Amino acid sequence: MLSDFDLIGTIQDEADVPEENESESDAEEEQPIVLNKEKRALKGRGNSDFNVDFEFGERDGLYSEDWAMADVMAQLKKRKAPTTLDEKIEKVRKKRKIEERAQKEGTKTGAPLAEEEREDEVDDEDSDDAKDEVGDKETADGDDDGGSDEEDEFSSGDEVLKKAGKQPEAFFEDASQYDESLTFQDMNLSRPLLKAITTMGFRQPTPIQKACVPVGLLGKDVCACAATGTGKTAAFMLPVLERLLYKPRETQVTRVLVLVPTRELGIQVHSVTRQLGQFTNITCCLAVGGLDLKSQEAALRAGPDILIATPGRLIDHLHNTPSFELSQIEILILDEADRMLDEYFEEQMKEIIRLCSYQRQTMLFSATMSEEVKDLASVSLKQPVRIFVNSNTDVAPYLRQEFVRIRPAKEGDREAIVAALLTRTFQDHVMLFTQTKKQAHRMHILLGLMGLKVGELHGNLSQTQRLESLRRFKDEQIDILVATDVAARGLDIEGVKTVINFTMPNTLKHYVHRVGRTARAGKVGRSVSLVGESERKMLKEIVRKAKMPVKARVLPQEVILKFRDLIEKLEKDIYAVLRLEKEEKEMAQSEAKISSAQKRLTQKADEKPLARTWFQTREERKKERMSKALQDFDLALRGKKKRAQFLNEGKKKVLSAEERAQFEILKSQMYAERVAKRDRKPKRARAVPEDEPRETATTKKGGKPAKKSVFDRELTNVSKKALKQYRAGPSFEDRKRLGHVHKKGGRFKSKAKFRRK
Numbered sequence: 001m002l003s004d005f006d007l008i009g010t011i012q013d014e015a016d017v018p019e020e021n022e023s024e025s026d027a028e029e030e031q032p033i034v035l036n037k038e039k040r041a042l043k044g045r046g047n048s049d050f051n052v053d054f055e056f057g058e059r060d061g062l063y064s065e066d067w068a069m070a071d072v073m074a075q076l077k078k079r080k081a082p083t084t085l086d087e088k089i090e091k092v093r094k095k096r097k098i099e100e101r102a103q104k105e106g107t108k109t110g111a112p113l114a115e116e117e118r119e120d121e122v123d124d125e126d127s128d129d130a131k132d133e134v135g136d137k138e139t140a141d142g143d144d145d146g147g148s149d150e151e152d153e154f155s156s157g158d159e160v161l162k163k164a165g166k167q168p169e170a171f172f173e174d175a176s177q178y179d180e181s182l183t184f185q186d187m188n189l190s191r192p193l194l195k196a197i198t199t200m201g202f203r204q205p206t207p208i209q210k211a212c213v214p215v216g217l218l219g220k221d222v223c224a225c226a227a228t229g230t231g232k233t234a235a236f237m238l239p240v241l242e243r244l245l246y247k248p249r250e251t252q253v254t255r256v257l258v259l260v261p262t263r264e265l266g267i268q269v270h271s272v273t274r275q276l277g278q279f280t281n282i283t284c285c286l287a288v289g290g291l292d293l294k295s296q297e298a299a300l301r302a303g304p305d306i307l308i309a310t311p312g313r314l315i316d317h318l319h320n321t322p323s324f325e326l327s328q329i330e331i332l333i334l335d336e337a338d339r340m341l342d343e344y345f346e347e348q349m350k351e352i353i354r355l356c357s358y359q360r361q362t363m364l365f366s367a368t369m370s371e372e373v374k375d376l377a378s379v380s381l382k383q384p385v386r387i388f389v390n391s392n393t394d395v396a397p398y399l400r401q402e403f404v405r406i407r408p409a410k411e412g413d414r415e416a417i418v419a420a421l422l423t424r425t426f427q428d429h430v431m432l433f434t435q436t437k438k439q440a441h442r443m444h445i446l447l448g449l450m451g452l453k454v455g456e457l458h459g460n461l462s463q464t465q466r467l468e469s470l471r472r473f474k475d476e477q478i479d480i481l482v483a484t485d486v487a488a489r490g491l492d493i494e495g496v497k498t499v500i501n502f503t504m505p506n507t508l509k510h511y512v513h514r515v516g517r518t519a520r521a522g523k524v525g526r527s528v529s530l531v532g533e534s535e536r537k538m539l540k541e542i543v544r545k546a547k548m549p550v551k552a553r554v555l556p557q558e559v560i561l562k563f564r565d566l567i568e569k570l571e572k573d574i575y576a577v578l579r580l581e582k583e584e585k586e587m588a589q590s591e592a593k594i595s596s597a598q599k600r601l602t603q604k605a606d607e608k609p610l611a612r613t614w615f616q617t618r619e620e621r622k623k624e625r626m627s628k629a630l631q632d633f634d635l636a637l638r639g640k641k642k643r644a645q646f647l648n649e650g651k652k653k654v655l656s657a658e659e660r661a662q663f664e665i666l667k668s669q670m671y672a673e674r675v676a677k678r679d680r681k682p683k684r685a686r687a688v689p690e691d692e693p694r695e696t697a698t699t700k701k702g703g704k705p706a707k708k709s710v711f712d713r714e715l716t717n718v719s720k721k722a723l724k725q726y727r728a729g730p731s732f733e734d735r736k737r738l739g740h741v742h743k744k745g746g747r748f749k750s751k752a753k754f755r756r757k
């Protein structure tokens with residue numbers, strides 16, 4: 001039955017998460033019934049991309065990272081909502097309990113059960129778990145027609161070399177092979193760094209650290225790929241710190257820029273950097289959104305050695321913090337490089353790279369790579385070294401991947417299944433990913449009403465709320481963190497045992513990052529993803545790429561029904577919590593209006609704060625956003641009237657469980673379609689017209705002219721051909737086709753006349 005679902009192992013629902021130190025034996029226990037040849041071979045010799053003998057050093061437990069976060073926490077705005085969401089949930093829960101008790105006392109027979117009893121009842125069903133047939137890998141892959149071009153280009157270094165018998169085109173050198181016996185002591189690192197490494201409990205370098213640190217120390221440009229949780233942060237930060245120590249600053253300027261896609265990741269990288277540099281005098285500053293602008297400005301003016309930033313906030317500072325510029329940047333690092341170069345950050349990244357010094361070392365890191373990274377490597381890096389310790393979309397080495405099938409027309413079961421999994425099987429250290437902020441919020445309320453300890457993390461929250469959720473999850477005050485993809489990349493939360501995907505993520509790469517929040521630093525972890533009919537394609541791809549057995553998890557139908565029933569009964573309470581939230585929000589809004597009006601009355605005209613500037617005008621920014629949004633909808637709606645109807649109606653009415661799930665899936669489909677379309681588009685290097693003004697780091701601030709912008713390099717390095725073509729102007733045929741050629745005396749003008757001088 002399940003064989004047509006392309007899975008190669010089945011687990012009963014009660015199967016629990018293995019203890020971390022049981023990873024090997026557990027893997028043995030749950031072997032797939034049939035392994036294909038490829039997997040048998042892999043099992044026999046271990047995973048060639050990841051050294052299975054490698055062990056992460058034990059942390060000594062004494063070290064705490066709290067001090068490294070202290071100044072960041074001090075920047076948070078202390079504004080607090082009158083009541084937290086959990087307090088509202090508790091209020092509604094209590095009210096419901098009182099009502100139920102009163103009802104029970106009134107009518108002894110036929111009364112609904114108290115909530116705890118309902119939960120117990122559901123828990124008792126554990127023993128009824130169904131067993132199911134399993135398919136095998138051979139069958140699973142039967143109708144899958146091979147990998148994409150991208151996969152070929154970004155498969156592991158060994159594979160590429162074997163296949164092509166030559167170096168990959170865009171890269172000057174491949175250094176994916178590393179010296180396995182290399183220790184931290186062999187790396188020529190200074191004593192303060194070695195001391196910090198020991199203090200942090202790192203005993204031996206991870207494979208990516210062994211491969212990257214020596215190359216980074218040589219000052220070479222690097223494009224590196226290694227699985228999630230394998231220590232990429234230290235892999236780029238150690239050579240950075242060593243180079244700063246080796247070549248001390250002459251003037252107090254910022255020499256290293258690390259760009260990250262999310263605020264939380266910025267805070268984390270900043271904290272790791274401070275820990276690695278704790279016995280040095282290297283200074284490090286964090287400039288991410290959501291934190292206090294003024295204290296960031298002051299810190300930037302002091303010229304910290306290393307700056308860790310998110311693109312938006314960095315651009316804000318570049319335009320509004322006097323005397324802060326990037327012309328002295330010696331090392332530029334893009335962490336999560338494929339994300340940094342995707343369409344979302346495209347314009348901002350162009351602006352930042354343009355303002356960076358030409359003479360710099362550039363390092364790109366991610367667990368997944370994309371065409372955009374390859375493009376940047378070829379246009380903007382100097383003879384980059386390619387270090388692919390893992391292939392492009394490998395999941396973490398000790399991750400056990402499971403999937404729950406959502407049957408056709410049963411999309412509405414998703415909430416019930418997740419609730420069942422979280423109450424019965426995966427009760428703590430769980431991250432639950434949803435596609436939309438709205439669904440994340442709903443799941444927080446729903447699970448909270450069921451008595452679970454839950455928090456949420458997504459872009460609709462204030463920065464204080466976001467960090468508070470993370471802290472509570474790390475401190476084990478909450479068991480489940482419901483998050484959107486904002487938490488999918490880079491976050492290193494110790495002890496996450498399980499990642500649950502409410503729907504399959506946008507793309508395979510998103511999947512790799514989400515499930516990468518568990519099974520980090522050599523530990524085991526588990527992912528459970530709900531897969532509906534329309535998401536099977538991605539599942540097939542995951543199964544095909546998996547190096548460890550992939551399992552199907554089956555929940556008994558009666559359990560799902562019980563939870564559906566429970567959710568239905570809680571619907572009223574969810575509404576009550578949402579209403580409390582709305583009331584509180586409206587109240588806060590009117591208070592804010594009154595206080596800002598009062599402020600305006602008392603403020604003199606010349607006291608008004610200066611408006612901050614941005615590299616795009618308001619109009620341009622709006623236009624860019626609109627064009628992306630339109631593209632989104634255009635793609636999703638092409639020939640799909642049903643979707644249009646759904647979207648139109650969906651906004652107005654209260655959605656059913658089915659519709660909510662469909663909306664989640666639709667969101668990721670829209671994204672995936674857009675990415676696919678973008679990848680299909682032939683890429684052309686941008687040639688800068690000669691008359692287009694080129695603003696550079698130094699000319700902008702009124703200094704001497706800068707040497708070369710990134711686009712100059714594009715012109716000289718890659719697109720010589722494009723430049724030649726551009727200078728030559730459009731060909732005669734092209735102009736004729738475009739109607740730019742006028743007949744003169746019945747004859748076309750000669751070709752030569754249309755060539756630009």
Ligand SMILES: Nc1ncnc2c1ncn2[C@@H]1O[C@H](COP(=O)(O)OP(=O)(O)OP(=O)(O)O)[C@@H](O)[C@H]1O
Pocket residue numbers: 056057058201202203204205206209226227228229230231232233234366367489490491492516520521
């Ligand atoms: N040599 C080492 N020995 C022991 N632990 C290590 C070592 N290097 C890194 N770690 C730990 O491994 C964990 C994962 O590291 P890190 O966050 O840098 O991974 P990553 O590869 O950047 O992951 P992602 O792709 O998700 O961003 C961290 O907790 C880090 O402290």
